[in-house]
Amino acid sequence: MTPKDQLLKDLKIGCGKPRPVKAPTGSQLHCKGWYQEAALRMLCNNLDPDNGENPDELIVYGGLGKAARNWDCFDAIIKTLLDLENNETLLVQSGKPVGVLTTHTAAPRVLIANANIVPHWANWGTFHELDKKGLIMYGQMTAGSWIYIGTQGILQGTYETFAALGQKHFKSDLTGKIVVTAGLGGMGGAQPLSVTMANGVAICIEIDPSRIARRLEKRYLDVEADDLDAAIAMARKAAADRKPLSIGLCANVGDILPAMIQKGFIPDVITDQTSAHDELNGYFPAGLSFKDALTLRKSDPDTYKDMALNAMADHVRAILEMKDKGAIAFDYGNNLRAQAMKKGVDNAMDYPGFVPAYIRDLFCKGEGPFRWAALSGDPKDIKVTDDALMQLFPKKTKMINWLKMAQEKIEHMGLPSRICWLGYGEREKAGKLFNDLVRTGKVKAPIVIGRDHLDCGSVASPFRETEAMKDGSDAVADWALLNCMTNVASGATWVSFHDGGGVGIGYALHAGQVTVADGTDEAEIRVTTVLRNDPGTGIIRHADAGYQTAIDVANEKGVKLPMINMHGERP
Structure with a gap:
């Protein structure tokens, strides 16, 4: 055979x-x-x-994100x-x-x-x-573009967010601070480990017990609490002891946040990563058991959706109340705020999204989620790539610390894989490095290199990646299309373009690319070209919007900006 x-x-x-x-x-x-x-x-x-x-x-x-x-x-x-x-x-x-x-x-x-x-x-x-009618499919971001690598795929981005939050608000990491959030699915499941990697304490609310069990099994979550009082007590003790800890609580966030407020418990940080973008398949109305909610979802979807939207409105009101009482509140890009606005929460945008609050400066430098998978299936190949990257970028101490933590704490899900955030110029160097590792036999089979669609130049999403752009271009989707076409022209192995992502149909357009390093001369041309031009569109996009950091990076790295040249703002 x-x-x-x-x-x-x-x-x-x-x-x-x-x-x-x-x-x-x-x-x-x-x-x-x-x-x-x-x-x-x-x-x-x-x-x-x-x-x-x-x-x-x-x-x-992500609710309905299919392959x-x-x-x-x-x-x-x-x-x-x-x-x-x-x-x-x-x-x-x-x-x-x-x-x-x-x-x-x-x-x-x-x-x-x-x-x-x-x-x-x-x-x-x-x-x-x-x-x-069988005519369409929701691809989320990496589900329908065939580059999902398990919860690790969003892990470093979540870690980068919490690390930046700590520096901005506490002049440190999250040591001694308590984060409350909800959702332990494919994306939200990264939250507990991300918080503890930033030395904080997390209470993670999840209504599906199987998801809590899965995160415990994969070591993304440390412990499970029997009830809210136990979760609060465990969190307060860990914070007082300045020890990182993640706590799972099987409950509905819509029931828990008001109970926390009633008990006088206000966390240091409040956010959410339920699949709120999809009110039918991604969110559970308050007041229903997990089983009853699933039954209603099938028997009466219209009633279910209305109840879910009302629950989201109350959810956001609770976040706003916690914010007023001193919590740092931010939206993690699941469209919860916009959903709440449908039910009359006119001030839902009073707390910011994570990109304008913590990530945009990285985007201006072409930084973003560089991920890869070992087609050999051998975890040793990922160890080889980790070590080679640390040698290639010895001054990137943050990346080196991340890779060391990842080796220790992250269990592979499916094909062995890794992610780290790299900037413009660094990605193409990493691509050549990986191709050389395949060429010389230091890894046993080719390496797939891709990214989340959540990147510096690939998304138009006014309630997430392009929220509050400096020039008001939040909803201009030309940039995502240009990124898509750029990756086709540059020779990516496969290229995708989607509507929806983590915020839902009509709220985002976004592009993805995946490129294969197989050790050949052709692959070297492909990976270096794609991994130069892909983040290059992010530099151009943010420079055009008026971000000086992006203009400076373009000037330093030789990214041509015709309009800025015309006005004499750079040589």
Whole structure:
């Protein structure tokens, strides 16, 4: 039996039914090239039971964030990738493979578009109508673009946020400080470990007991409290002892925050990372048990959505009250504030989003989430890349500390992977380094390099990444499209463009890229070009908006800015 036939058998391709999926590993090809092989393995990795949140339904994370539209589509994508030539490009429309075109060897092997609806109709109502007809799929950010690497994927970004918060508000880290938040799903599950990495104490509220169990098992969460009083007592003791601790509390955040206020417990920091962008599938109304909420969600979705939105309004009111009583409040990009505004909370925006509050200065430098996965399946390959990066950037002490913590604290989910934030110029150096590691055999198989769509130049999202832009260009989506086209032109292995992300249909447009380092000269050109130009669009975007830091970086790094040149503002 050929490797291809064996893989078809192992993945039960053609059965059209839910089943456990694991990415093939090792150095043996099943496809006609490593670019197709990488796409196949990363698609499977998204649905690995150790990785995806609800793989039987093809859901990876974030409410409805899926990797493929249905199991027949998944099977067809796999079969197409196995036969795809090195001068062909597969087109995927909302999780459904719709065509193969003859392009050229330097073109992307896959182009993906997910949940993009003409703006006038871009809302959840239209989406759900199309979804019922089997015409569309919600791709979240990295679910439908096949570069999800488990909760680690958002972990460093969350850590960067809490670290920046500590410096801004406390002139230190989070030692002795208590953070209250909710949501322990694929994104929110990064919060407890991120807070403890910043030396803080976290109370994480989650209504689904299986999610708490999963975070405990993967060591993202330290302990579970029996009730609110126990959680508060544990948090206060850990803060007094100046010891990091993360505490899970199985409850509905809508019930817990008012109870905290009534008890006179106001945390140092209050935020939230439930999937509030999707009022039907991502949020649980207050006053209902987990089981009763799931029943109502199916039996009466309209009532459920109305109850969820009302609960979100009360949720935001509680956050605002905690803010008024001294807590540092920030929105973690799940559109909770905008949802609350639908139910009359006109001052919901009185607390800021995390990007303008803590991350934008990094974006101005081209900093963002650089992630990679070892297609060999061997964790030792990630150790090799970690060590090589620390040698390549010996002065990036923050990155080095992060990588050391990650080696110690993070358990791989699916294919071994890593993430760290790198800036403009650094990403292309890292890409060449990884390609050299493959070329010289220091790692056992090619390395996939990608990122979250949450990056410096790839998103238009007025309630998240582009909130409160200096020039008022929050809702201008041209930049995300330019980023997408730039990555196609630069030779990314696969490129995606989505609507929705973490804030919901109609609220964001965003692009993603994934590029494969297979040790060849061609791959070196691809990875260095993509990893230079991809964050380069972020420098241009923020320089155009008037951020001096971005203009200075462009001047220093040689990023050409025609309009600024014309006005003589730089040589």
